[in-house]
Amino acid sequence: MTTLASTGPLAEAVERSAAPVTVKPPLARLIDARPEVAARLEKDDGLADALVAVLAASRSLTRLVQSDPRCIEVLADLGRRPPVDARSPAALAAWKRLELLRIAARDLTGLDELETVVTGLAELADDVLRAAVDLAEVPARERLAVIAMGKLGGQELNYASDIDILFVDGDGNAAPRAARKVMDVARGCFRVDVDLRPEGRDGPLVRSLRSYQAYWERWAQPWERQALLKARPVAGDPALGDGFRREAGVELWSRAFGADDLRDIRGMKRSSEGGVGSGTWNSPSSSCSSSTGATTRRCDRARRSPP
Numbered sequence: 001m002t003t004l005a006s007t008g009p010l011a012e013a014v015e016r017s018a019a020p021v022t023v024k025p026p027l028a029r030l031i032d033a034r035p036e037v038a039a040r041l042e043k044d045d046g047l048a049d050a051l052v053a054v055l056a057a058s059r060s061l062t063r064l065v066q067s068d069p070r071c072i073e074v075l076a077d078l079g080r081r082p083p084v085d086a087r088s089p090a091a092l093a094a095w096k097r098l099e100l101l102r103i104a105a106r107d108l109t110g111l112d113e114l115e116t117v118v119t120g121l122a123e124l125a126d127d128v129l130r131a132a133v134d135l136a137e138v139p140a141r142e143r144l145a146v147i148a149m150g151k152l153g154g155q156e157l158n159y160a161s162d163i164d165i166l167f168v169d170g171d172g173n174a175a176p177r178a179a180r181k182v183m184d185v186a187r188g189c190f191r192v193d194v195d196l197r198p199e200g201r202d203g204p205l206v207r208s209l210r211s212y213q214a215y216w217e218r219w220a221q222p223w224e225r226q227a228l229l230k231a232r233p234v235a236g237d238p239a240l241g242d243g244f245r246r247e248a249g250v251e252l253w254s255r256a257f258g259a260d261d262l263r264d265i266r267g268m269k270r271s272s273e274g275g276v277g278s279g280t281w282n283s284p285s286s287s288c289s290s291s292t293g294a295t296t297r298r299c300d301r302a303r304r305s306p307p
Contacts, residue, residue, distance in 0.1 A: 010041045013048040017056040026055050026062045037072060050075040053108035054101065061104060064097055074102050078111060086131035089185045096189040099124050104159070121157035122148075128189045129165070129182070129235040136181035138236070143170025144178050144206070145233055145240040149196045153230035162191035166231075167206040170240050176205045182235075196227060209243055216251045222261040223268060228252045 014020050014027070031038045041048045054061045054075070065071040074082065081102065085095040103120045106112045112120070129146050138144050150164035151157050163186070167179040186192050197203050198215040207215075216225070228248040233241025257265070 009045050010038075010048050010052075013045070013052045017052045019056040023052055023055045026066060027052070030066055033066070034069070034072075040072070040076070044076060046078070047072070047076045050078060050105040050109055054105055057108055058104065061101055064101060068094070068098070070098060071101055074098050075105055078102055078106050078109075084127050084131055086134055089135055089188050092128065092131050092135065092185065093188040096124065096128055100159075118151075118156045118158060121159065121161070122152055122155040125152050125157060125163050125190060126234045128186055129163075132182045132185035133235045135185045136178060138175070138178040138182070142175040142178050143237045143240050144168070144175050144182070145170075145237045145244060146182065146235040147241065147244055148232045148234045149227060149230055150193075151230075152234075153232040155232075162193045164193045164196050165234075166194065166197050166244075168212065168236075168240055168244050169206045169208050170237060179206050196224075198224070209240070209247060212244070213247055213251070220251075222257065222264045225252060225255075225257075226265060 014023050017023050031041075041051065051065065051072075054065060065075075082095060082098050085091040100121075103112075103117060103124065106120075107117045126148070129148075133144070133146065145168040147153070147166040147168060148164070149166060151161050152163045152165070157163070167175075167182075169175050183192050183194070194205060195201055197205070198207065198212065198219070228251060231245060231248045233245055235241075
């Protein structure tokens with residue numbers, strides 16, 4: 001295995017890194033496999049700094065750099081966003097990894113502030129979902145819209161985040177097959193969570209806008225209404241997505257939160273801050289006292305699922 005030089009720009013970048021001992025073995029293996037990279041690293045301080053920062057910080061990105069020759073070009077020009085490659089699910093997943101590498105390198109080298117990083121990660125997920133709809137070849141007559149929720153909806157995604165989404169169908173003829181195709185493609189890039197939908201895992205994967213409205217009117221828990229703050233259409237039928245955003249806004253802002261609602265929200269906030277993963281909290285609202293099966297399941301989810 002190549003012995004790295006002890007002087008020069010590359011050696012200085014390694015010694016400045018967060019973990020010089022961690023960086024040296026994979027860097028030496030990379031140079032062994034691609035000798036031409038060594039000369040580029042000595043001449044290009046920006047490339048050397050970006051590569052070393054990534055090798056010091058992430059085992060998964062280190063493996064990516066060693067396996068995909070395109071990574072060096074990405075790290076050499078961190079200001080250039082690779083164009084989305086949606087030729088196939090595999091091509092999309094490969095593009096996602098390269099763009100994630102670019103975002104991480106800009107973060108690790110101090111080029112971007114936190115707000116820019118989390119927004120960039122959300123934009124990456126948005127592009128994946130749009131490409132997933134295209135690759136799933138959803139028939140136009142099915143009018144499927146994808147709604148981002150949670151951290152994705154709020155454009156505050158982090159590196160470990162899954163992506164929370166809802167599906168809306170245009171005419172009431174739910175299109176679960178098309179939605180599952182979209183999920184299959186997107187799951188090649190991200191962990192996809194659809195459990196924020198009405199009734200969670202017990203509910204249908206896809207609902208019409210009218211069905212969402214009926215659920216909000218009769219059954220929605222305070223945390224479900226609060227979650228609509230971050231609802232954002234990202235892919236699929238734009239008119240349908242805009243309709244969901246509009247009706248979610250009406251639901252969110254046209255009805256006041258009552259005393260019990262506020263008590264529930266405060267209790268869930270205390271629970272999430274003081275005992276993440278505890279699974280329960282001790283301030284159920286009066287609406288959770290019903291013994292009916294469906295309501296009990298919804299209330300149990302409300303206790304387990306802070307927004």
